[in-house]
Every structure is written in C-alpha cells, then in structure tokens.
Amino acid sequence: MTDHNLKMDELMDGEELTEKQKKIIVSAIESFAEKGYSATSTSEIAKKAGVAEGTIFRHYKTKKDLLLAIVAPVMTRFVAPFIIKDLKKVLDQDYEHVEDFLTAMLENRRDFLIKNLSTVKILVQEIPFHPELKDLFKEHIGRKVYDRFEEIVVHYQAKGQIIEIPAYSVFRMMFSSIFGYLIARYMILPEADWDDEAETKRTVEFILHGLAGPNVKK
Amino acid sequence: MTDHNLKMDELMDGEELTEKQKKIIVSAIESFAEKGYSATSTSEIAKKAGVAEGTIFRHYKTKKDLLLAIVAPVMTRFVAPFIIKDLKKVLDQDYEHVEDFLTAMLENRRDFLIKNLSTVKILVQEIPFHPELKDLFKEHIGRKVYDRFEEIVVHYQAKGQIIEIPAYSVFRMMFSSIFGYLIARYMILPEADWDDEAETKRTVEFILHGLAGPNVKK
DNA sequence: ACTAAAAGTGAGTGATTACTCACTTTTAAA
DNA sequence: TTTAAAAGTGAGTAATCACTCACTTTTAGT
Known part of the structure; x- marks a missing residue:
C-alpha cells in the first residue's frame, strides 16, 4: 500500500x-x-x-464522512505552498525569472502528487459526483490558489517575461501542461519508461516558449 | 437532455x-x-x-453491457477523423503549416466534444474502474490515434515546423493543451463567460510557440 | 384472421448495502 | 483495585440492488 x-x-x-x-x-x-x-x-x-x-x-457518522475525512486534508495541503507571505519579495529573491518559478512549481507539484497519489486519485475521480467536494475544491483551490497565481502572473507580465494575455488563460495553459504531464506520468502510464529529467525540461521549455513575453530570457 | x-x-x-x-x-x-x-x-x-x-x-444482458453499448461507439467515433487515407497528400494540400492543422484539429475536437459531451463524460469518469473500457481505449485511441499522430508530427518536424523532440512528448503537450482548454470550457466551467474565438487563438498560439521548430512561419 | 416471434411487464429473488445497537473489551483516571 | 469512559464488536435491520421469469401485449408475416 x-x-x-x-x-x-x-x-x-x-x-x-x-x-x-x-x-x-x-x-x-x-x-x-x-x-x-x-x-x-x-x-x-x-x-x-x-x-x-x-x-x-x-x-x-456516515460513509460520506469517511470520504470527506480523507479528501479534505489533501486539498488543504495542496494550497499550502501558495500561501506565502510577502509574495513579491519571495519572487524577486528566489525566482527572478519565470523559468525558475516554473521549474520549482513543477517539481513541487510533482512531489505533492507522488506523496498523495491515491488521495488525489480519489479526489479527481469523485469530484464529478459529490457537490460537497466540488464546493470544497472551489473554496480551496478555485479561490485561494487562483488568487495567488494571478499575482504571480501579473508580476512576471510586468517584467515582460510573460505575454500580455488574461491571467486565467495563463493559468489554464500552465496548469494543463503541468498536470497533463504529471497525470500521464503518474496516473495514466506509470509503468512506462519515463526520462523524467528530459520530460520535465521539455514541459518547462514548452510553457516558457508558449507564453514568452517581449522580455524573456534567451 | x-x-x-x-x-x-x-x-x-x-x-x-x-x-x-x-x-x-x-x-x-x-x-x-x-x-x-x-x-x-x-x-x-x-x-x-x-x-x-x-x-x-x-x-x-447486464448493466455493464448497457454501459459498453453507450461508450464503445463514442470511442469509435473519436478515432474516425484520424483514419485518413494518403495522409501525406492531405497534409500537403490542406495543411501546409502546422498552424492550419492545429486549428482544424482543435475545432474538430471541440465539435466532437460538444456533440458527445455526456458520453465523453461517462467515458472519462468510468475508465479508472473498468478494465474493459481501459482496454478498448488503448486499442482505439492509444494505438490508432497515436500512430497516425506520430506520422503527423514527423511530417511537420521534417519541414522544420516543429521542434525535434520525441513524438510522444509532442503528443502529450499538444493534447494536454487542447483538452485542458476543452475540458475547462465545457466540463469544469461551462457556465463561465468564454470568449471562444480568443481562447482558441491563444491556445493555438501557445502550442505553436511552445513547439516551434527552426522553420516555423512567423 | 391466425400464428409465432418479438417486445414489454412487474412481481419476486437472493444478495448486498449502510447503518444501528446491545453488548463486550480495553483504556485511563482516581 | 475500581470505575467510568472510550473503543470495538458482530448480529440484525430495512432498504436497495441486478437480475429472472411467467405472463401479457404488440408486431409482422402468411
């Protein structure tokens, strides 16, 4: 197990x-x-x-309570890395370039997924059928994560590193690429022979080039 | 309904x-x-x-047979547009640039999803729990679609329009971006106010720039 | 009009399910 | 050591489930 x-x-x-x-x-x-x-x-x-x-x-009390007891904590933990005080200072010090931020985020999300694989699976599989899960998800991730992410996008757009498009489009494209990789890697074809280093690099490059602003590092 | x-x-x-x-x-x-x-x-x-x-x-005969009777045809139909005779000729005539191909594919997949929304939902939701569905999926989409797609990728790489990376990486990144958009648009936030034209364009641009080869059209 | 096949019905079946509750065992506090 | 609270048990319950099957109705062919 x-x-x-x-x-x-x-x-x-x-x-x-x-x-x-x-x-x-x-x-x-x-x-x-x-x-x-x-x-x-x-x-x-x-x-x-x-x-x-x-x-x-x-x-x-009920079977559903057992499900919620399992799934709710994983959502809380998903949010944790996004709850950073003084975000701007952290970005400037540790993630001057969007590439640094992206790489860190991909690795952090990967670690999270590896650690929580089964519970994330449950969450993804059950959300369509349980309104309470959907509401919890919206509350924790829809709002908290997205708000923080928007600040991050705006930060890098101001520096000309990301193209000037709506933050939700950036969010969508970044997350679909990252989770497209992580889900394929760990949930769909976990037994395939993955070159993680290469695929991580390709995914980051893909996102960087796809969202390149006028001032992006060459 | x-x-x-x-x-x-x-x-x-x-x-x-x-x-x-x-x-x-x-x-x-x-x-x-x-x-x-x-x-x-x-x-x-x-x-x-x-x-x-x-x-x-x-x-x-069984409840499961009812499920299969619903889901199997949608998988067959998913494959149909990829079963093209003389692929190279069609690509050269109708899709000289990867952008043309991409746009057409996104629109075609969108139309397919809109038409088959509920059955695709069922497929996605049930695959993790039914080995028969997973096998059918592998047979129809894992093999048939992927093989064709590989030819398409190789075609555009030969023309310098797509970066030289493995076809499965291209497949993964393209499909995750396209389906990241379609799933968000039609399954996660269908009631949101979407500017379809703009989002389609952004998605295509994201993929094009993300996968740009040395000879890509400016 | 008659006949047989096809389609449809709904009561019934044995199995399964989430949950209850009276009782037992274990733990912790005095 | 005693007592009470907490943890655990497993038989039982009412409801639900996928499916069967004897019977009825409809359809199609002659």
Missing part, C-alpha cells in the same frame, strides 16, 4: 488516531482509489482493515 | 432500435453522466425511461 509511505499524521493533519482508525483510513484510501467510493462497501473496508464494520461508524 | 440534440442513429452507429430502447439509452446516458455508473440503479434508469426494469434486460 503506497500510502504507507506517508506518515499518518501527515495524512490527517496531526489528529490523534487510534490504531484501528488508521487501518480504516488506509484501507478506505486503497479501495476508494481502486474501485471508486460508490462501488466500495463499508464491509469491504472493514475486512481489509481487520476491524468490525461497526468500528467505522464508531469514528465516522 | 442535451443528447437529444443527437440523432439516435449517430449514437448507436445506425443500429435499429425500438422506441423503448432509445429511451433506455438516453436515460442511462443522463444518469451515468450525472451520478456515475455504480451509483445509478437499473431501477432509476427504467423509471426515467418510462419502461419496466425487465425491459432493460430484454435488450442488454
């Missing part, structure tokens, strides 16, 4: 969990990711966790 | 269907797209279609 690589407190944001509860979480993550929430029974989760079915309901 | 815009013979590749069968298909498409296959009961489909539940099993 790949999520055993994760410390349990990372999963649940430091909450104190019983051993049985941990087993329930781990088993639910595995089954939800593999079969989907709807096709996974609480009975199966219990068996896999080696607990009584009633134990699940001892900790989570 | 948006799929009512589709002629029924387009949906089912010309097969003769009874009126009740058509209603079953239409209702199943709607519910599978909205709730997912697993969370949709045959009882619900029957009620929505105004038929007896047994009627579904009169036409489809």
